Structures are given as structure tokens and as C-alpha cells.
Amino acid sequence: MDWQTIMELVRLMEEHDLAEIEIEEEGFKVRLKKAEPRVLEEKPTVPTGPPTTAGPPAEEFEEIRSPMVGTFYRAPSPGAPPFVEVGQEVTENTVVCIIEAMKVMNEIKAGVRGVITEVLVENGQPVDFNRPLFRVRKKLSKP
Numbered sequence: 307m308d309w310q311t312i313m314e315l316v317r318l319m320e321e322h323d324l325a326e327i328e329i330e331e332e333g334f335k336v337r338l339k340k341a342e343p344r345v346l347e348e349k350p351t352v353p354t355g356p357p358t359t360a361g362p363p364a365e366e367f368e369e370i371r372s373p374m375v376g377t378f379y380r381a382p383s384p385g386a387p388p389f390v391e392v393g394q395e396v397t398e399n400t401v402v403c404i405i406e407a408m409k410v411m412n413e414i415k416a417g418v419r420g421v422i423t424e425v426l427v428e429n430g431q432p433v434d435f436n437r438p439l440f441r442v443r444k445k446l447s448k449p
């Protein structure tokens with residue numbers, strides 16, 4: 307029995323949806339059997355301890371997003387210090403950057419209280435509407 311005959315048997319198994327086939331010819335025996343499908347069992351996760359209720363207040367992160375399409379600037383003018391730096395506390399009314407749109411410089415306010423944890427855009431980079439500009443860590447009081 308040659309390789310081509312064996313491949314023909316495989317094709318016949320698939321064509322007729324056979325799970326197993328056995329052929330004996332001139333002292334040569336071939337048995338083909340499809341592998342059984344593996345079923346992966348998901349184990350439910352069980353909490354290892356009681357829920358924690360004590361400790362410091364939970365932290366939540368929020369992104370300050372671009373309200374328009376334009377060019378992002380971290381400082382009011384070239385060479386001036388940035389409006390905000392990583393680690394700086396901000397309030398809702400803190401100006402965090404400028405976005406230039408149609409030759410108009412638009413001051414962008416944080417709109418959230420917290421601490422700047424990351425600047426997500428490079429100075430002078432074009433930004434789209436709703437693009438994340440900064441990441442802010444907010445402190446939440448526990449219920």
C-alpha cells in the first residue's frame with residue numbers, strides 16, 4: 307500500500323464523515339482513526355479570602371481627552387514651562403494644555419480633581435477629537 311492510497315483513505319473518511327477505517331491488503335494492515343475533539347474544562351475561580359473593607363481609599367484613573375481636532379501644546383509659549391507636570395495635583399479648572407484649532411489657541415481645563423500620572427501626547431503633535439491627552443489618578447472615598 308503506497309502513500310497515495312493512504313491519502314485517498316483519509317479523503318474518503320472526511321468525505322463520508324467516518325470516525326475510523328481499517329484496511330488489510332496483501333499482509334499489510336492500515337487503521338486510521340480520527341482524534342477525538344479535546345474539550346477544555348474551565349474551572350470556576352473561587353475567591354481565596356474575605357473581601358477587604360479596610361485600608362486606604364480606592365484609586366480610580368481618568369483620562370483628560372481632547373475636545374477638538376487640533377495641535378497639542380503643553381506650554382503657553384515656546385520656552386515657557388508646561389502648564390502641568392506628572393505628579394502635579396489638578397482641579398477641574400486647572401488649565402492643562404492648549405489646543406490650536408483654526409489659528410485659535412484654546413485652553414483645555416482638567417475637568418477632574420486628581421494627580422497627573424501620565425502625559426499621553428507629545429508637544430506639537432496633532433490630536434483628534436476625544437484623543438486621550440493626560441491620565442489622572444482620582445482619590446475615591448469608600449462607601
